[in-house]
Amino acid sequence: MSTAPQGAPATAPQGGPTLLTARGIDKHFGAVQALYKVDLDLPAGAVTCLCGDNGAGKSVMTRCISGIHAPDHGEICWMGEPVSIRTPRDASHLGIETVFQDLALADNLDIVQNMFLGREIVRRGFLDEDSMERAASKTLAELRVTSVRSIRQPVASLSGGQRQSVAVAKAVMWNSKLVILDEPTAALGVVQTRQVLDLVLRMRDNGLAVMVISHNLNDVFEVADRIAVLQLGRMVVQGPASDFDRQSLVDYMTTGTSSRRPAGSSDPDGAVS
């Protein structure tokens, strides 16, 4: 299995310059502290996999970056500049696109309408359905999503995997800089999973920053350039994927530490005590 591109590490952890840095992100819901002082770096031109057990806080972190939740404390920098991402619109203006774990599709709208929700093409004040339909079907064809009967069918009538494909297509059809995929392949068939993983690698090769959340370690090791591990709301380790093997990753996810670091690796940068 081909893994991360090897080579001299740049100033940034891996890949290009760091596109997004989150520092000291705290988030609580009532009595539940979902994130404690989380630091995270997302370099351009690299795939960062965020790993962790169920309830570790991965989705909450995703939502903090994409403007759904406002963090209680902490700072997010975008290309080195501090930014405040208060709304989903702020995030998409910066160039952040997200596939949410719950997909966030409107069941009563059709595929095209969902893919363009919030960014409809308008001509002379009216929706330009023809252009939207053409662009949507082009993106779906490129993702090999051919199992849907009609892109004008309501999302309610799609299977779970088809819905996931639509959500992925919705996120990648915009000219974005950072794409976050929260368990994008959980419900996908073999072919569609392959397409999404290939797409992730293609986006990386085109210089985008990609963050993938997945419980499938095969997928993680296949696409990850960097791995970051959350455990019970704390970032326990993050570093180049080559620093991890299966066993150490599982150790980090379950216990927060690992005695089995592959020999010769340096201390993971960004580890938080």
Added chain:
Amino acid sequence: MARVDADPLSAEPSPAEPTAPADDPTAAVAAADLVVPPALVAQTLPEYARAWGARVRNGDAGVLPVVVGMVLIAVVFEAISPSHVFLSANNIVNLFQQSAVFMVLAMAQCFPLLLGEIDLSVGYVGPLAGIVTVQLVEPATTNWPWWAAIVVGLAVVGVWGFLQGTLITRLRIPSFIVTLAGFLIANGVCLIVLSFGPFSGYPPLAGTSSNVAVINHLMYGTIDPTISWIAMVVVVALLAVVLWLRDARRRASGLVAPPRGLTILKIVFIAIVGVVVVAICGINRAHFGTIEGVPWVIPIVLGVLGVWMILLERTRFGRYVYAIGGNAEAARRAGVGLAGVRTWCFVLCSMTAGLAGMLFFSYLGGASNNINGGQLTLYAVAAAVIGGTSLFGGRGRVLHGVLGGLVIGGIYNGMFLLGLAVEWEYIVTGLVLIVAVAIDSLSRRVR
């Protein structure tokens, strides 16, 4: 403004074939994925009919229940009404005038219902606009020109709707409570406004003032039959051209489009309705002298219908209304400003109801403090739901409100012809509403 850029994908170009329609439509229809609109899988008219039948059997009936209801009402009342007057030209025009208020109220109610909310206040907020307008045109009070009075009447309830919408969206009070309070407050305000001037609560729409006459004509004014015919032909021809060009363009560019036969069928249907309506209205319906021609209220209702259909189905605002009704959180994450869209829906609901209020007093021949606002509210919700608008948000069309209003008007009119007391009208309407809501709930379960 929306940039479509498949740049992340471009490394591996692939033939951008439209994914739809499926390569083998016959097999597709046979497999009958029942939730897909039939127009999307069928290539020819018979296939379309089969797909549609499969969908109806599966519980997604669309406008079918309300159309069946209308036919049933027409047949039953025609059979049992004294000397079969139900379908006489005179009564049909009368029926339409009676239904107009319910139709417009139901269209108003569509906005909150599509969001998954409800507006209970329309029963007095609508009449409030009518009362303000009637008072303003009265020569004995302010004697305003009719258009200024209508604008101010609509503006007053527009502000009212804005306040209700703001309380609902910004303070997050349930719409049920806010509009129930609004219902009571509007009732009081109606009585206060009615008490102005020398009318002791009943400002009439009689008299020689031309401004008063315009308000009176909203319901009863008629358009000369020749002009009616010309206008009808122009409107139908325009609709036909627009429909045909749109479908033809989509078919030509390989986009999802209904079969050619269906487009023709639609156009023919619109033309038939136009001819029948104008022909019926062209019959002299006066017992003495002549009353003929299309009443003003028909183009008024159709105008409201057309504008709201375009707004809800062809603009970004309308798309957001449906999106919020379907999944508010998804709409929020897509960057839709929920509060703004929701507030506007309550404004548009109140203003549309205000127009219904004006039609109502035009129908009654004057404003009155003897309004049954509760009935108006309930009939507005009932008409929308009977027409097929879902109480659960996200599904329905203003067209459904118009059809539902026609059903309610038909029941009202038929019971009146039979000389049945008003209690029976309430009971029958209530039963029809239960059936409509049951159909709505059932079709949700099937999904």
